[in-house]
Amino acid sequence: MINDTQLAQVKKLFDLGAHLGHKKNRLHPKARKNVYTMLNGTSVIDLTKTAEQLSKAKQFLADAAKEGKVILVVGTKKTASPVIRAFSEKNKLAYITAKWLPGLLTNFKTIMKNVKTLKDYKETDTQEVIKGFIKHERTQLQKAMNKLDRLYGGMVRISKRPDILVIIDVKKEKNAVKEAQIFNIPIVGLADTNADPDEITFPVVANDDDSTVVEYIVQELLGAYVAAFKLPEVKVVEAPVVKKEEVKKVAKKAPKKTVKKTK
8 A cells, every 4th residue: 555655755756747658559568557647648657556566665775775786887878878977977977878778788898998097097097198299199097998988987996796787778778688697697777658567576667758757756666775785894993091190100100301501
């Protein structure tokens, strides 16, 4: 049964237009269970189910964050990429917003070599390194690094295959979904009514073509992860308590300052 918090979220989602699904001819058969009704040939999403799905997905991400699990956020469509990039950069999350490279998870070690090249380039005093290059060589190098940055810039904070994928528009990112399934990587995904929600571990069925809806759901999902994530505790070593008597002993043993007499 839906609670008051989820009821408020249903209203918010409705106001944003999250209930607007696809036309009947684009409706995926397995998405029908998330459709409340058909209106003028367009599917209307049952937002009470969306609110419940969003709540479960947020809880899953929060629990994963507490365990220190690593997520990779994927969303290359225009309505998603700016939001994902901005939020991920601010909160130091790994992300892909340009293109899902075929075999990214399968050939992860090979891909990470390119990421390391990019990291080394960024961490080096570039101007000093390329000072001896001719103009043509400098231009070529800059173009190569710009391409690496576009493809791998969001992965410089990841060093191992991700534990979880957060995917916006699972239909568009079908290659990412397939690879995650091969490695049994759980997926939290935003799915419209033209996608199969059963392929996703934690689907959130809503309108993924509206930028305001996408922004809201991205911030809700990633916000839950970031809020729960805890860095390893640093043990604070307390300074030893020094007794006054010990200070006096040390003071007595200290060499006395000699003052030269002036004539």
